[in-house]
Amino acid sequence: MTAGRDFLAYLCGRLVPGFAAILLALSAGVANARSLDVDRDLCHVVSATALGDTDLSGLRFSCRGKPADYQQKSLWLRAVLDGDAPRSNLALMVHMSRFDRLAVGFSYADGTTRWQRVHAGNYGSHWRAGGQILFDAPDRPVLLTAVTMRFDGLSAYELVRARVLPKGEAGMQSAGMAAAVGAALTLLLVSGIYSLSLAFAVRRQYLAWQAAWSGTMLLWGGFWSQMPLTLLPGMAGTATAQLCTFLACLAVALATLSAVTAVNRDMAPKGVGTTALVLGLGVGIAGIPLALTRSGNLGLLADILGFVIIADLLTVTLYLGWAWHRGSIEARDFLAAWGLPMAVLAFIQVVDVEDGFWGGGSKLVVLVATTWQALWLAAAATRRLAYLRVERDDARDAEAQARQLARRDPLTGLPNRRGFIESVSPLLERARADNLPAALLLVDVDRFKSINDIYGHDAGDMVLCGIARRIGRWEGPMCTVARLGGEEFGLLTIGMEGIILARFAESIRRGIAACDHSETVGARLVTASIGVAEVRPACDFQSLYRLADEALYDAKRGGRNKVAVQRHQDVAGPASGREVAVSSQGHV
Numbered sequence: 001m002t003a004g005r006d007f008l009a010y011l012c013g014r015l016v017p018g019f020a021a022i023l024l025a026l027s028a029g030v031a032n033a034r035s036l037d038v039d040r041d042l043c044h045v046v047s048a049t050a051l052g053d054t055d056l057s058g059l060r061f062s063c064r065g066k067p068a069d070y071q072q073k074s075l076w077l078r079a080v081l082d083g084d085a086p087r088s089n090l091a092l093m094v095h096m097s098r099f100d101r102l103a104v105g106f107s108y109a110d111g112t113t114r115w116q117r118v119h120a121g122n123y124g125s126h127w128r129a130g131g132q133i134l135f136d137a138p139d140r141p142v143l144l145t146a147v148t149m150r151f152d153g154l155s156a157y158e159l160v161r162a163r164v165l166p167k168g169e170a171g172m173q174s175a176g177m178a179a180a181v182g183a184a185l186t187l188l189l190v191s192g193i194y195s196l197s198l199a200f201a202v203r204r205q206y207l208a209w210q211a212a213w214s215g216t217m218l219l220w221g222g223f224w225s226q227m228p229l230t231l232l233p234g235m236a237g238t239a240t241a242q243l244c245t246f247l248a249c250l251a252v253a254l255a256t257l258s259a260v261t262a263v264n265r266d267m268a269p270k271g272v273g274t275t276a277l278v279l280g281l282g283v284g285i286a287g288i289p290l291a292l293t294r295s296g297n298l299g300l301l302a303d304i305l306g307f308v309i310i311a312d313l314l315t316v317t318l319y320l321g322w323a324w325h326r327g328s329i330e331a332r333d334f335l336a337a338w339g340l341p342m343a344v345l346a347f348i349q350v351v352d353v354e355d356g357f358w359g360g361g362s363k364l365v366v367l368v369a370t371t372w373q374a375l376w377l378a379a380a381a382t383r384r385l386a387y388l389r390v391e392r393d394d395a396r397d398a399e400a401q402a403r404q405l406a407r408r409d410p411l412t413g414l415p416n417r418r419g420f421i422e423s424v425s426p427l428l429e430r431a432r433a434d435n436l437p438a439a440l441l442l443v444d445v446d447r448f449k450s451i452n453d454i455y456g457h458d459a460g461d462m463v464l465c466g467i468a469r470r471i472g473r474w475e476g477p478m479c480t481v482a483r484l485g486g487e488e489f490g491l492l493t494i495g496m497e498g499i500i501l502a503r504f505a506e507s508i509r510r511g512i513a514a515c516d517h518s519e520t521v522g523a524r525l526v527t528a529s530i531g532v533a534e535v536r537p538a539c540d541f542q543s544l545y546r547l548a549d550e551a552l553y554d555a556k557r558g559g560r561n562k563v564a565v566q567r568h569q570d571v572a573g574p575a576s577g578r579e580v581a582v583s584s585q586g587h588v
Contacts, residue, residue, distance in 0.1 A: 035163050036162040038157055039066070041079050042162075043079075043080075044076060044157075045060060045067075045076045045078075046067055046070045046075055046076070047076065049073055049152050053105065053150060056113060056148060059076060061076070061078050066157075070157065071154060072153065074150055074151065074152050075150070075151045075157055077149045077150075077160070078146055078149075079162075080145065081146060089137075090144055090164055090166060091135060091136045091137060091165060091167045092104055092106075092134070092135045092137070092147055092149075092162060092164055093128070093135075093163045093164075093165065093170060093173075094133045094134075094135070094149065094160070094162045095130075095131055095132050095160075096151075096159055096160040096161060097236070097240060097241045098154065098159070098237075098238050099151045099154045099155070100120050100238070101117065102118050102133070102149065102150070102152075103115055103117045103150040104116050104117070104135040104147065104150075105149075106137040106138060107145050107147070108140055109142045109144075109145050112140070112142075118133060118237075119152075120237030120238045121234045121236055122234070123229065123237070127236060128174045128226070129177045129182075129225050130177035130178070130226075130364065131226055132226075136170075137167075155293070161361065178225075181221065181225040184221060184371045185222055185225075187374065187375060188218040188221065188370070189214075191377070191378040192214030192218060193211075195208075195214060196211035198381055198382070198385065206257075206259075206262035206330070207258075207381060210381075213255045213374075216250050217251050217370045217374070219247050220244055220247035221367045223247070224240075224244045226240065228240075242292065243291070245291040246287045247287075249283050249286060250284050250287055252283045252284065253284025255280070256283075257280065258377075259316050259334050260316065260319060262331070263328050263331050267323040267326045267331065268323040269322060272315060275315050276319050279308065279315055313338070313342050317338065319331075333376075333380035333381075334377070334380075336380070337376040337380065340373065341369040341370060341372070344365050344366060348365060406418065407422065409468075411461055411464060411465065412465055412483050414481055416483060416484075417482065420481075420482030420484065420490055421541055423482075424480055427494050428494075428544075432538045436536075437497035438539075439493050439494075439497070439501050439532055439535070440490065440491070440492050440545060440547075441490065441492075441508065442484075442488060442489075442490055442531045442545075443471065443491070443512070443528050443530050444487060444529050444552055445467065445526065446526075446528055447560075448460065448486075448487035454521075455521050462517070463520055463526055464487065466515050466517060467515060467526070470512055470515055471491065471508070474508065478493055479493040479494075480492050480493075492544075497534055497567075506563055509527075509561070509562075513525065513528070529556050529562055529564075530562075531548045531551030531555050532548065532564065532565040534565060534566065550566060551564040551566040
């Protein structure tokens, strides 16, 4: 996850500044470009599709009103070039792709008209990034007087965007648009992959919806900008436009799902969340018939859908704001991420920017806003998950410490019975695997109750701590020690047997007797009895403990301050041998 976060930061650091610079250049506009307004600059006429392009001179154009009944016929739009506008070395940039066929005629002062044509599924060399189609006027020694666009099967004339501009500036705009769109799509791709990897890593549903949203916006931006036409030229035209409509509606639904599912349901009113989901899913479903629509008032339907989208965004904002007020960090992050896209959507509803940004218009602005949203959400998720990882690590450390404390005697610091059993199991397995002898030594302080009765429990605790420090010296890879409870201690060792084991036990007895407790109990001698169970092969702990306890009883019965050893060659067999040796004051 750290590597993914660093990679995301690297790409953002490299691409975002360049992306911003390109957008600033795009927003500056081009002084020599002339936008052709369909209601003000273009005259129109409707004809049968069977009429040839060369019959242009016989048509009578109307510069008033709006064209009607054109969607199954041919719509001719004509712009006359006059005044101070440049009239040579020009190009026409068209931004509309829901048509069956488009023919562009450049008319000159000598009465000649030169035609260039594209149709759905084949834009040839005319397509450009940013969803635009470029037509270069042929170079001729006479002035260009008019430009005519003939659309066959056009879905909505009010959505046509066209600009006349110098050829050099058209090439610069195309390159700039390609760079801006490429940077935006790259950032969307990175954030989508990153969000998907986070979704799998932390099992969070909203991150999966977020990744799906980024992927959908990536597809929408790619098809809208016509980038895939390099590989899929047959997608040019209506098919791409219809797919973009569906993807745009689907993206709204996925964004709504991501935002609503990111917040715990008890953090905001369920009714508000349900309303947002209904609106979002409604937009997604409405995208199917809207994408397939080829007739009717497509512009009006798009306006209605736009208001529904704004209602959905406002509902989501209310839901997130409510959750943020109740302390939801995810809601805060989503509100920050949604701030720019919502402002952009509100802005383009009241301000016409379709002729701005070098022809990219509102779609390029939306693409930029969604890129910002995707990057912000990815960064916010990373930051939040980093905090969760720290909290998880702290919780694991606390849990490990609690487990460790549960296995330790709080008074002496030695392992308790539970910790001792867990530590002896590996030693016994090793002894069985290597056919080594194993021995359990039970150490019981003699007459400890009288110490508590005479000197007090605090003094008894100090005596136990002193003995524990002495016994703890024998802790090692072949021996583990513990306080088993009360005044009883245990040591389990492997690899020692016979006289060596007996001397080891005797050294422990002498060491305990040599402890200085004068500050606690004065001149009183504190001794211990030790019961030793020696077995080969190693048996389970319970059997070993039972044998050691019997040996300890023998040591107590023999007068205390003694070592008693029981040697068993096979504790599991029916003919187990029992050999008892009792040492008194170190003499076995």
